Amino acid sequence: MPELRKDPITGRWVIISTDRGKRPMDFVRESVHIKGNPAICPFCPGNEGKTPKEILAYGRNGGGKDTSGWTVRVVPNKFPALGIEGGLDREGEGLFDRMNGVGAHEVIVESPDHQKTLAMINEKGVEEVLWAYRDRMLDLKNDHRFRYILIFKNHGEPAGATVEHTHSQLIALPIVPNRVREEVDSAKRYYEQKERCIFCDMIRQEIETGSRMIIESDHFIALAPYAPRFPFETWILPRQHSSSFENMPAPYYAHLARVLHDFLGRLDAALAFPSYNYVIHTSPIGEEINDHYHWHIEMMPKLTKVAGFEWGTGFYINPTPPEEAARFLREAKVPA
């Protein structure tokens, strides 16, 4: 008998096939392998002139802006979804509301090496990427038009990546995305009732239960959520309460890099280099420090095709129980 499970934070129900759960081998897998030609890649060293002028770069030992020698480099997206200039010009149009599409859209190039995926970069390199996320978030908060800064990564073409050189993206928005607003509001209601963070409660219960745990370090955990929408969906959360990614104490970025690096290696080993998306959910701007919301990374491997039905209903059918997904990822043998 399949199971209906409810996510305690969003209130979303999902159908979990518990009987004949799909194992890693059962998915049609399109492995992500790097094949491109660095000579024409706009994110490769030597091609800095092919991107808009850089906003941030780490690792360059001397040498000017927009030259090679960097380890992580942030540039504006050449085809931005939002425009950086101008005011919001909020307007009504009868029933409807609109504003100008004002925002920032940036690309974080995670490594100069075209041949590497994020999973192949060492911990130190992953830590630099996390610092770049943080630096850009803190800087963009000075722009008072913005209410949310969204970090996300599309890895592999099936997950929406259009350039294969490893990169993440950042979008600064004048509004808070729906899903984040729902999570924050729901966590707030829980806190008002119980004076506890719902994520902290969940983490305590998951550590005790154990069956959905993937990685447990002193500072971060990776777990398969109780009611995942997708096979092998994974959340990475700070173990202690922390309401915003960008306000963590400095040593935590190295701790997080270790867990993220470990997780991506397991994902590649268990699912043969799958494409995936991840998103950082942090508190909205202006409410960064709070007791109710717990920032986290949501990691969604792209293994199944069904889509429009889920979009139309918010209703998900997941063929892999999270307990099995967690076990596969726990037991994954990462080549040394």
Add this chain to the structure above:
Amino acid sequence: MPELRKDPITGRWVIISTDRGKRPMDFVRESVHIKGNPAICPFCPGNEGKTPKEILAYGRNGGGKDTSGWTVRVVPNKFPALGIEGGLDREGEGLFDRMNGVGAHEVIVESPDHQKTLAMINEKGVEEVLWAYRDRMLDLKNDHRFRYILIFKNHGEPAGATVEHTHSQLIALPIVPNRVREEVDSAKRYYEQKERCIFCDMIRQEIETGSRMIIESDHFIALAPYAPRFPFETWILPRQHSSSFENMPAPYYAHLARVLHDFLGRLDAALAFPSYNYVIHTSPIGEEINDHYHWHIEMMPKLTKVAGFEWGTGFYINPTPPEEAARFLREAKVPA
């Protein structure tokens, strides 16, 4: 400058690229063309024994159950997402809630002809499909375990169809899907404030504005919503207030069939036989007759790939303004 637009019903904001909107030719189009071999198709006449025992069939002039001669046929899904037997056994597990995955999962085979898509069936045939939806919904409501009956269609492999013979699906659920619950609750709040249905208000405004209208008949309209998530997303709604699909007066199914048939022809003509999903949003069981919710069909052509980002945020970037999409569909030349 792109635009941020808010859907008045769900409160969801989307980014609409107004400058360099994508026209039909700009999408990588994978046309859906029927190629299969009817001899091995479980939905073809003569192969009735390859499906579970039929639940409903129209058009058979004499002849027994599970024989050929039908025009529309409804059977249980051979690989159901939910199980039909047993109780719900609602249970808590600390923070978490679960129940048995009890429900019905049926397939509506829309035509005996393997070579036809729904768009190629005549109006009378489309009307029969709509009657089958209605008959199954009314019948399943007698089962008091169910709270919602969801009709949806996946057309083409990119939209999640696994069998190419034209069909829709039905899932009866012991819970109301999130997206439907949100829409109904939001419409209810609007009604409490204004004593008007928000959909009725929107329809009035859209008919007056005209720029997003696609088809306008006496009883139904097809329009591009103001804040669509996807290029060429279209809603089909009854013009007069009607809270549930399955409780419409009998003549309306023929009216709806005419508009649906017309729309699918335009979609094929404008976008070269795209894959698509549609979903019927009707009122939940037990609250069918109300003044606040307006049932409708949400039609989502599958033209873009980006997915995980949208799933993680509820935030959509749509490269085609609905005014342009509506114009293309209005002007589409359907071959006679």
